[in-house]
Amino acid sequence: MDTILLIILILMFGAILAILYLNIKSKKENRADETNEIANLNAEIIRLKDSLNSTINTSLSSMSTSFNSLSTGVTKDMTEALTKVDEKVGNFNEQVKLLNQSQEGITKILAGVKKYGTLAEYSLDALIKDLLPASQYMTNVKMKEDTSENVEFAIKLQGDVLVPVDSHFPVEKFKAITDAHEADDKKAVADARTKLASAFKAKAKSVMEKYIVPPKTSNFAIVYAPTESLYKELTEYQDPSSKELLTQELMKKHKIVICGPNTLSAYLQSLHMGFQSLKISKHATEIYDHLKTISTRFSSHFDNIYKLRKKLEEAMTVVDSF
Structure with a gap:
């Protein structure tokens, strides 16, 4: 009876030791798993960190490029705008100068200064x-x-x-x-x-x-x-x-x-x-006088031709009589 009880106690003690051993082993395995998970988590964090840094750097580079481009465009636009403003201011000043000169000219004229009288x-x-x-x-x-x-x-x-x-x-x-x-x-x-x-x-x-x-x-x-x-x-x-x-x-x-x-x-x-009317009338009179002179000359010319013809006819009559 005592022997059986002792055996039972030994078996129970062995079972307890086995359970303790299994528990300790299980804890060690869990710790190893936790260590692996922590390592994996750290690795993932590092990967995410590197990816985030890369994304941030890319974004910063893109933003820098865009800013530089925008800055260049703004500078160009501002330069052109300021140039136009300068031109307009110059034109305005020139107009004011001309206006002042005109005013001075009018003042001189009204004051009786003899430039053009x-x-x-x-x-x-x-x-x-x-x-x-x-x-x-x-x-x-x-x-x-x-x-x-x-x-x-x-x-x-x-x-x-x-x-x-x-x-x-x-x-x-x-x-x-x-x-x-x-x-x-x-x-x-x-x-x-x-x-x-x-x-x-x-x-x-x-x-x-x-x-x-x-x-x-x-x-x-x-x-x-x-x-x-x-x-x-x-x-x-x-x-x-x-x-x-x-x-x-x-x-x-x-x-x-x-x-x-x-x-x-x-x-x-x-x-x-x-x-103008007098000139036209004068020219018309002159033209009429010239036409009258030409007409008179033609009449005289035809009279001379007629006289010459008469003399030729008389000469031919004398020749025929011979």
């Missing part, structure tokens, strides 16, 4: 030269031998009669009317208009005394107002007392006709057409 003279010069051939006008003509005064222009009429043409533009007096209108000062407007009329009356008297010298000239002269607004002001002005128009007064007293750009243009064009 005053504004009125320059306007008159351009108008006459544009509408008349050089053979129909003269510049800076002395009408009286006992004076040094020259009229600006003289237009040639038939028979070499001259029409004196002088310009007048009292800028400050005309500007005073505009300023008074802007200030809505009726008294100042009336005073300024009277002063402007007085300036043209004085000019008309001066032109009459200096330049109207019949029969060398016509019995009237032209005073040119270089702007339509000035001409309108002059033609509308009436004497406060007599109510006579300024243009009528100047014609009656001083034989002066006031012309603006449009009226002078129409007058010059009519003169030019008249001259």
